[in-house]
Amino acid sequence: MRHRAVGVPRSALAIAALATVAMALPVVALVARVEVTRLPELLTSESALTALRLSLLTTSVATVVCVLVGVPLALVLARCSFPGKAFVRGLVLLPLVLPPVVAGVAVLSAIGRRGLLGATLEAWGIELAFSTAAVIIAQVFVAMPFLVLSVEGALRADDGGYDIAAATLGASPAQVFWRVTVPRIAPALAAGTVLVFARALGEFGATITAAGSLPGVTRTLPLEIYLQRETDPEGAVALSALLLVVAVVVIVLTYGRQRSGPWRRRPGPDVAAVEWDAPSPGSPLSVRAAVPERGLDVELDVAAGETVAVVGPNGAGKSTLLSVIAGVVQAPGCAVTVDGRPVEEAPPHRRGVALLTQRGHLFGHLTASHNVAFALRGSGRRARARGVLRRLGAEQWRSRYPDQLSGGQAARVAVARALAAQPRVVLLDEPLAALDVESAVDVRAALAELLGPCTVVLVTHDAADLAALADRVVVLEEGRVVDEGPVDAVLTRGRTTYVTHLGSSGSY
Numbered sequence: 001m002r003h004r005a006v007g008v009p010r011s012a013l014a015i016a017a018l019a020t021v022a023m024a025l026p027v028v029a030l031v032a033r034v035e036v037t038r039l040p041e042l043l044t045s046e047s048a049l050t051a052l053r054l055s056l057l058t059t060s061v062a063t064v065v066c067v068l069v070g071v072p073l074a075l076v077l078a079r080c081s082f083p084g085k086a087f088v089r090g091l092v093l094l095p096l097v098l099p100p101v102v103a104g105v106a107v108l109s110a111i112g113r114r115g116l117l118g119a120t121l122e123a124w125g126i127e128l129a130f131s132t133a134a135v136i137i138a139q140v141f142v143a144m145p146f147l148v149l150s151v152e153g154a155l156r157a158d159d160g161g162y163d164i165a166a167a168t169l170g171a172s173p174a175q176v177f178w179r180v181t182v183p184r185i186a187p188a189l190a191a192g193t194v195l196v197f198a199r200a201l202g203e204f205g206a207t208i209t210a211a212g213s214l215p216g217v218t219r220t221l222p223l224e225i226y227l228q229r230e231t232d233p234e235g236a237v238a239l240s241a242l243l244l245v246v247a248v249v250v251i252v253l254t255y256g257r258q259r260s261g262p263w264r265r266r267p268g269p270d271v272a273a274v275e276w277d278a279p280s281p282g283s284p285l286s287v288r289a290a291v292p293e294r295g296l297d298v299e300l301d302v303a304a305g306e307t308v309a310v311v312g313p314n315g316a317g318k319s320t321l322l323s324v325i326a327g328v329v330q331a332p333g334c335a336v337t338v339d340g341r342p343v344e345e346a347p348p349h350r351r352g353v354a355l356l357t358q359r360g361h362l363f364g365h366l367t368a369s370h371n372v373a374f375a376l377r378g379s380g381r382r383a384r385a386r387g388v389l390r391r392l393g394a395e396q397w398r399s400r401y402p403d404q405l406s407g408g409q410a411a412r413v414a415v416a417r418a419l420a421a422q423p424r425v426v427l428l429d430e431p432l433a434a435l436d437v438e439s440a441v442d443v444r445a446a447l448a449e450l451l452g453p454c455t456v457v458l459v460t461h462d463a464a465d466l467a468a469l470a471d472r473v474v475v476l477e478e479g480r481v482v483d484e485g486p487v488d489a490v491l492t493r494g495r496t497t498y499v500t501h502l503g504s505s506g507s508y
């Protein structure tokens with residue numbers, strides 16, 4: 001099956017064709033000028049091979065440094081807020097707009113003998129200026145923004161919901177980074193790495209300014225080409241063609257891999273299911289959520305095994321209340337007790353509280369089975385995951401990736417994953433809102449059967465959820481509790497317009 005793309009205007013096609021010709025012209029002209037008969041002799045000259053080796057070495061080291069430093073930098077820029085963040089981002093991206101020669105002068109001003117760090121480095125016996133290390137530093141300086149831009153963009157593409165889902169399933173920040181974040185940003189990381197490699201390989205101005213042109217030490221291939229233009233133009237053309245080939249090989253290798261789609265963990269061999277009886281019994285929950293910035297001031301107690309539905313108009317503070325319980329939002333006036341123990345200082349992965357939102361946030365690189373296994377600890381996780389999926393009526397989709405599931409199927413898998421973590425408290429934020437009526441009925445029935453022993457806080461706008469799932473309902477308006485009690489009583493007395501409408505909706 002193929003998806004058919006929406007057509008593009010003919011004018012765009014014509015412009016794209018012209019642009020392609022214009023971009024190809026210099027490359028074709030370069031290749032046409034190469035003297036094929038002299039090519040072996042020109043490319044295997046001592047100076048050419050030395051420059052090529054040096055270019056590949058410095059470019060590879062610079063690329064590794066950019067990845068090791070750039071990914072954490074992008075992560076901090078995308079996920080943290082701190083004073084001066086805009087300034088830091090501007091500083092990191094500055095080399096993109098600096099003329100390379102200025103970048104070279106800047107690097108030399110930092111590491112040169114009379115530079116900012118020169119005396120300190122000299123005292124330690126380190127001389128960086130006009131060394132191979134200076135070439136690498138110049139390459140890192142000019143290429144780093146490409147990596148940071150690619151990775152930060154990918155990280156910003158979601159609101160952190162996948163990370164939050166992983167944390168509330170018990171994953172530590174390091175596990176979230178390696179098992180969720182890195183696979184998700186893998187395509188952007190690969191693209192950024194190619195750009196860094198290409199930029200570093202072609203670097204000229206900053207290198208010659210900061211490192212000079214010492215054969216075998218700092219004379220990379222672009223510098224060798226430039227110098228050869230004076231004495232041997234044919235040799236310069238041949239070396240340019242060589243640089244072109246190296247760049248094309250890198251791009252084809254990386255983008256060729258990307259064409260096969262985002263990175264996915266293989267389903268692995270099938271395993272027999274280990275039966276899963278039911279989620280473990282929940283714990284009592286007590287919460288005081290005071291978040292003045294969001295106008296929320298609520299106290300809520302939920303008994304062990306009780307399902308409390310929180311209802312109220314948009315912006316009433318329902319999701320914020322769940323975020324406080326899960327530990328995603330922290331404020332000085334908040335206190336959360338699970339099983340009698342205060343957890344407000346504990347990070348989300350140590351609270352035993354699973355949060356399931358309407359988007360589900362299934363990890364796209366994992367099959368349904370691996371998604372559920374993510375929430376499990378100990379041996380035989382795949383077999384136990386299959387048992388949980390069977391209990392939710394989702395076993396048949398265990399080898400599918402999330403983008404191969406319908407909304408209803410994905411919701412069942414997401415519920416399976418949340419319950420598999422055996423949380424002490426389950427938070428459900430409109431878990432059925434994205435489903436069609438039929439799927440919602442199915443998943444609601446599965447929830448009604450399974451949530452029995454769990455302690456649940458359920459946010460919903462649907463009266464059918466109240467009828468099927470809730471023991472008690474709490475009504476929020478403008479961040480305050482305006483009514484609470486058994487579902488029938490609250491809906492019958494209809495203290496607010498919202499509740500009156502909810503009670504008279506057909507589904508109750």
Ligand SMILES: Nc1ncnc2c1ncn2[C@@H]1O[C@H](COP(=O)(O)OP(=O)(O)OP(=O)(O)O)[C@@H](O)[C@H]1O
Pocket residue numbers: 293294295312313314315316317318319320321
């Ligand atoms: N990330 C945020 N940063 C700042 N304010 C926020 C943020 N998220 C929500 N708010 C504000 O907090 C208040 C409560 O929002 P919240 O999302 O908790 O309401 P809600 O009852 O869940 O609404 P809905 O039914 O639309 O989901 C609103 O005034 C909202 O504008």
